[in-house]
Amino acid sequence: MTTAASGQAITYLEAISQALDEEMTRDPRVFLMGEDIGPYGGAFRITEGFQKKYGEWRVLDTPLSESGFVGAAIGAAIMGMRPVVEMQFADFISCAFDQITEVAAKNHYRWGAPVPLVIRAPFGGGVHGGPFHSGCQEGWFFHSPGLKIVAPSTPYDAKGLLKAAIRDPNPVIYFEHKFLYRRIKAVVPAEDYVVPIGKADVKRVGSGLSVITYAAMVHLALEAADLLATEGVDLEVVDLRTLIPLDKETIFESVRKTGKAMVVHEDNKTGGIGAEIAALLAEECFDCLDGPIVRIAAPDTPVPFSTPLEEFFLPNVSDIVTAARKLAAY
Amino acid sequence: MDVSTEIKRADLLRMYYYLRLTRTLEDRITALYRQGRIVGGVYTSHGMEAISVGYASALERDDIIAPFHRDMGAFLIRGITPGEVVAQYLGKRTGPTKGKDGNVHIGDLKRGIIGFVSHLADNLPVATGIALAFKIRGESRVVITNTGDGGTSRGDFHEAMNFASVRALPVVFFCNNNQYAYSTPLRLQMAITDVADRAKAYGMPSEIVDGNDVAAVYLAAKRAIHRARSGAGPTFIETKTMRMHGHSEHDSAQYVPRELLEEWKKKDPILQAERMLVQLGYADEATVRDVGEQVAKAVEVGVEFAEHSPLPDGPETLDGVFATDDEVVP
Numbered sequence: 284m285t286t287a288a289s290g291q292a293i294t295y296l297e298a299i300s301q302a303l304d305e306e307m308t309r310d311p312r313v314f315l316m317g318e319d320i321g322p323y324g325g326a327f328r329i330t331e332g333f334q335k336k337y338g339e340w341r342v343l344d345t346p347l348s349e350s351g352f353v354g355a356a357i358g359a360a361i362m363g364m365r366p367v368v369e370m371q372f373a374d375f376i377s378c379a380f381d382q383i384t385e386v387a388a389k390n391h392y393r394w395g396a397p398v399p400l401v402i403r404a405p406f407g408g409g410v411h412g413g414p415f416h417s418g419c420q421e422g423w424f425f426h427s428p429g430l431k432i433v434a435p436s437t438p439y440d441a442k443g444l445l446k447a448a449i450r451d452p453n454p455v456i457y458f459e460h461k462f463l464y465r466r467i468k469a470v471v472p473a474e475d476y477v478v479p480i481g482k483a484d485v486k487r488v489g490s491g492l493s494v495i496t497y498a499a500m501v502h503l504a505l506e507a508a509d510l511l512a513t514e515g516v517d518l519e520v521v522d523l524r525t526l527i528p529l530d531k532e533t534i535f536e537s538v539r540k541t542g543k544a545m546v547v548h549e550d551n552k553t554g555g556i557g558a559e560i561a562a563l564l565a566e567e568c569f570d571c572l573d574g575p576i577v578r579i580a581a582p583d584t585p586v587p588f589s590t591p592l593e594e595f596f597l598p599n600v601s602d603i604v605t606a607a608r609k610l611a612a613y
Numbered sequence: 614m615d616v617s618t619e620i621k622r623a624d625l626l627r628m629y630y631y632l633r634l635t636r637t638l639e640d641r642i643t644a645l646y647r648q649g650r651i652v653g654g655v656y657t658s659h660g661m662e663a664i665s666v667g668y669a670s671a672l673e674r675d676d677i678i679a680p681f682h683r684d685m686g687a688f689l690i691r692g693i694t695p696g697e698v699v700a701q702y703l704g705k706r707t708g709p710t711k712g713k714d715g716n717v718h719i720g721d722l723k724r725g726i727i728g729f730v731s732h733l734a735d736n737l738p739v740a741t742g743i744a745l746a747f748k749i750r751g752e753s754r755v756v757i758t759n760t761g762d763g764g765t766s767r768g769d770f771h772e773a774m775n776f777a778s779v780r781a782l783p784v785v786f787f788c789n790n791n792q793y794a795y796s797t798p799l800r801l802q803m804a805i806t807d808v809a810d811r812a813k814a815y816g817m818p819s820e821i822v823d824g825n826d827v828a829a830v831y832l833a834a835k836r837a838i839h840r841a842r843s844g845a846g847p848t849f850i851e852t853k854t855m856r857m858h859g860h861s862e863h864d865s866a867q868y869v870p871r872e873l874l875e876e877w878k879k880k881d882p883i884l885q886a887e888r889m890l891v892q893l894g895y896a897d898e899a900t901v902r903d904v905g906e907q908v909a910k911a912v913e914v915g916v917e918f919a920e921h922s923p924l925p926d927g928p929e930t931l932d933g934v935f936a937t938d939d940e941v942v943p
Contacts, residue, residue: 343745346775351773352738361743382735386739395720
């Protein structure tokens with residue numbers, strides 16, 4: 284467990300851990316459920332030391348049963364608790380799909396009882412996880428009214444969005460990118476703060492073209508922007524942070540300014556979030572577009588295991604640079 | 614079982630009233646359906662009324678039910694009025710879900726009712742989470758959930774039973790074994806004769822009771838509730854019964870042998886209850902007639918209320934997808 288201290292840089296993983304710790308201290312209704320999160324501290328050690336601090340009934344190791352423990356978290360949430368469940372890997376969320384989309388998502392709409400539930404889902408590739416430990420599942424839930432979806436890219440956003448998710452009266456799926464866990468560090472405020480759900484963040488201001496992205500891809504977009512700056516191609520990087528509800532205004536504002544839009548995501552291309560953003564831009568910003576809407580995304584295959592295959596699969600900086608040059612030339 | 618010493622006269626008479634109210638209300642709804650005045654399906658507990666009347670009568674006010682679609686008696690006992698039920702069937706704004714959901718999908722937290730999800734057994738993990746909330750907060754409350762024989766084939770049934778038993782949660786699992794899941798007979802649903810055998814695998818005590826004997830159901834529920842409230846953990850209760858109508862009223866259930874229905878007709882729960890009350894000297898012909906008049910009047914008042922209630926306006930479709938902060942304690 285990392286305690287908050289002003290001026291100290293923390294990793295993305297530590298930011299998640301701190302948010303959980305601080306929320307559990309602040310609100311006795313907050314409790315954690317998941318596989319191996321107790322004495323072991325979770326597959327990624329995010330809850331290391333938590334059970335010792337908060338006891339066995341607030342840091343519950345569950346049987347291997349994603350549907351069962353998500354359902355249980357829904358029941359506890361209906362009763363006024365604030366459960367945070369951990370998927371060991373986001374890929375396993377498929378086992379709980381029915382509880383999430385049919386029970387949690389529709390509950391308030393159907394009979395009015397709020398379900399203040401957070402599902403933490405460690406997702407994404409680049410970690411040699413293969414087809415069952417590397418996927419992006421946000422697209423499945425993007426199409427299920429009643430859920431909120433967030434996917435932070437920085438330690439600051441990771442901490443602030445997790446706090447906002449825990450305080451939200453709705454089911455929130457919190458996609459945390461495994462590749463970022465220990466690879467990025469940043470100073471976050473020592474005092475309590477939240478990053479509001481539903482607000483995108485312009486991570487780099489630019490005038491040439493808008494790159495709309497989220498999670499690990501934000502860092503590739505920023506890298507591409509640095510490379511292209513020397514060529515006079517000025518990227519604006521819009522980090523969505525929240526996927527549902529989507530901050531359409533920030534997206535439209537950026538594209539109205541630059542006139543060009545590229546959507547980058549790690550999820551498969553077909554039916555991904557990029558498709559929806561492209562459609563929205565075509566509907567709302569058609570008259571200010573100076574070039575085609577470009578999508579950079581993973582091909583429509585499972586995430587492969589072997590290094591050259593996974594490198595081929597994942598969008599990379601050079602994909603963004605090449606596409607940006609082409610788009611900028613319009 | 615000596616009913617006269619184990620159940621108070623007033624409680625038995627109250628159960629009899631609710632058996633009759635349930636039958637009369639569901640028969641009236643079926644009639645409305647045949648007249649084409651009800652949209653959507655009609656799912657009744659005809660011939661199985663003793664199960665939900667029995668278990669709901671055994672609960673305290675602060676307890677919770679997570680019922681399934683053949684538990685009308687439990688709704689009525691928890692305080693849902695016949696008018697609200699008919700309004701729900703007619704899709705009226707005065708129904709418990711304001712037209713958002715139909716028929717027996719009634720949920721109301723104030724009256725301790727968790728809304729039913731059509732995916733059978735989905736509410737079982739939810740029930741375990743309700744029980745978990747009680748346990749974490751040290752509350753002396755219990756939850757009863759119910760599903761059918763078919764529902765016990767689903768993974769959620771097994772995940773819920775297992776988790777409840779591992780954590781000794783205050784939940785009682787009922788299984789309405791009415792021999793058919795839609796058209797599928799028990800022998801094609803499972804390779805065992807008694808559903809209760811499933812409980813053994815989870816180290817959970819179970820009981821098999823005559824589901825058409827309201828006193829037997831009530832007493833079994835009382836025992837299980839006592840066990841749950843005292844902290845000893847969950848119980849599984851299989852109630853043997855027969856579905857006397859089709860799965861839904863559109864289904865003539867030709868696949869059920871007529872002799873089987875004839876045999877079970879003799880075991881009708883209302884006739885059984887009447888015989889018992891007369892034998893105990895708690896009721897006579899006049900009581901039976903009076904109760905019949907009371908419930909007929911209650912149902913007619915309800916139908917009148919529902920038919921004169923407004924339908925929701927189309928744009929209300931958009932309301933309530935998300936809960937707002939003011940709906941929950943911050």
